[in-house]
Each structure stands twice: as structure tokens, then as C-alpha cells.
Amino acid sequence: MSTPDHTSLDAIVAAGRDLLEAGGPDGLTMRAVADRVGVRAPSLYKRVRDKAALRRLVADATADDLAARFEDVSGFPAQILAFRNFAHERPEGFRLLFFSGAASQEGIERASLPVLGLADALSGQEHALEAARLVTAWATGFVSMELAGAFHLGGDLDKAFEFGIERISRALSEPAP
Known part of the structure; x- marks a missing residue:
């Protein structure tokens, strides 16, 4: 898996938008976004504070x-x-x-x-x-x-x-x- 330094905020947001469309609000999770951009979920928190910030x-x-x-x-x-x-x-x-x-x-x-x-x-x-x-x-x-x-x-x-x-x-x- 990539490190958070290799994942841009733009990639995180794009992944979030795609996951939202695919799975509705319940599909927009920190874990799903982390998986989509190739980082571990805890690493995603270095870029995005929490689920509310992601939304x-x-x-x-x-x-x-x-x-x-x-x-x-x-x-x-x-x-x-x-x-x-x-x-x-x-x-x-x-x-x-x-x-x-x-x-x-x-x-x-x-x-x-x-x-x-x-x-x-x-x-x-x-x-x-x-x-x-x-x-x-x-x-x-x-x-x-x-x-x-x-x-x-x-x-x-x-x-x-x-x-x-x-x-x-x-x-x-x-x-x-």
C-alpha cells in the first residue's frame, strides 16, 4: 500500500465522490476511500481529519x-x-x-x-x-x-x-x- 505522501487530497476527494455515487452516503467511508486510493485507513487521517471532513x-x-x-x-x-x-x-x-x-x-x-x-x-x-x-x-x-x-x-x-x-x-x- 502507498504511504499518505503518495496520495493527493484531490485523489482522495475523487475517490470519495465515486464511492458516494456507487454506494450512496453509506458507501462514503474513510476505510473505503483509503482502500480506493491505496493507503491504510489510519493513514488517511493524516490528510482528512474525519468522516465529516471527508463529506x-x-x-x-x-x-x-x-x-x-x-x-x-x-x-x-x-x-x-x-x-x-x-x-x-x-x-x-x-x-x-x-x-x-x-x-x-x-x-x-x-x-x-x-x-x-x-x-x-x-x-x-x-x-x-x-x-x-x-x-x-x-x-x-x-x-x-x-x-x-x-x-x-x-x-x-x-x-x-x-x-x-x-x-x-x-x-x-x-x-x-
């Missing part, structure tokens, strides 16, 4: 991944579609980021900046935070239900998502009362 590192890397995806596209529809695609590609990371409280404040802010900028462009600076919260809540709720298989009435979910994007975009572009 935070994984959540922050997930937030950075999401922020990068937002930056790769422009405009409201494209960014919201990137958010949905991200959730489908990394459902456990999505859940960790949005429902566990594991990410640091800095990680959340990095992932939020593109959404705030988009909300500012749609509804103006005065209402950017409210608009960003509306968009995030709608998209997170829709995608969460979709991932859980909770839409039981049939219909085309892609079409429903696009309908939501169009309606929210239109509503946010109108002057606030």
Missing part, C-alpha cells in the same frame, strides 16, 4: 463541479438544463450538496454565484436573491421528485421541465409589482 470535501468538490457546469453554458434555459443534467449524472452528489448540509458556506457560495448572476439578469439586482431562491427551489424540487420516481401521472418530464423553465423565465423577466 465536506466531497460536497465542496461537488459544488465546484456544479459551478463549472454553470459557467460552461450561458442563459437561463441552458444553466437550468445543466443543473438537471448534473443531478442525473451525480444524483448522490446532488443529494449531498442540497439536502445534507455537508458543504461549506464557501462551497455553497461558489455554486450560487452563477445562479445569482442569472437571476440578476432576469429580474434585476434588487430581486436577484429572491429570484435565485425561486429558481433553485423549483429546479431542486422538480429534479428531486424526478430522481425519486415521484411523478406518477405520466406525461413527458422533459416537456414539463421545459414548460417550467419558460414560465419562470417569463415571470422573472416581468417587472415586480
Whole structure:
């Protein structure tokens, strides 16, 4: 087995993200990460304080991944579609980021900046935070239900998502009362 000096923090985080996707939150353990990167579990503690710190590192890397995806596209529809695609590609990371409280404040802010900028462009600076919260809540709720298989009435979910994007975009572009 390698020594911790031969294992980078980036490799540890990448292993953690992969294990999270493969086994859910229960699969993200110090022992599993140590095995994946080729060190003994006690050696991993020289790089990562504990499981909570590991979860935070994984959540922050997930937030950075999401922020990068937002930056790769422009405009409201494209960014919201990137958010949905991200959730489908990394459902456990999505859940960790949005429902566990594991990410640091800095990680959340990095992932939020593109959404705030988009909300500012749609509804103006005065209402950017409210608009960003509306968009995030709608998209997170829709995608969460979709991932859980909770839409039981049939219909085309892609079409429903696009309908939501169009309606929210239109509503946010109108002057606030």
C-alpha cells in the first residue's frame, strides 16, 4: 500500500465522490476511500481529519463541479438544463450538496454565484436573491421528485421541465409589482 505522501487530497476527494455515487452516503467511508486510493485507513487521517471532513470535501468538490457546469453554458434555459443534467449524472452528489448540509458556506457560495448572476439578469439586482431562491427551489424540487420516481401521472418530464423553465423565465423577466 502507498504511504499518505503518495496520495493527493484531490485523489482522495475523487475517490470519495465515486464511492458516494456507487454506494450512496453509506458507501462514503474513510476505510473505503483509503482502500480506493491505496493507503491504510489510519493513514488517511493524516490528510482528512474525519468522516465529516471527508463529506465536506466531497460536497465542496461537488459544488465546484456544479459551478463549472454553470459557467460552461450561458442563459437561463441552458444553466437550468445543466443543473438537471448534473443531478442525473451525480444524483448522490446532488443529494449531498442540497439536502445534507455537508458543504461549506464557501462551497455553497461558489455554486450560487452563477445562479445569482442569472437571476440578476432576469429580474434585476434588487430581486436577484429572491429570484435565485425561486429558481433553485423549483429546479431542486422538480429534479428531486424526478430522481425519486415521484411523478406518477405520466406525461413527458422533459416537456414539463421545459414548460417550467419558460414560465419562470417569463415571470422573472416581468417587472415586480
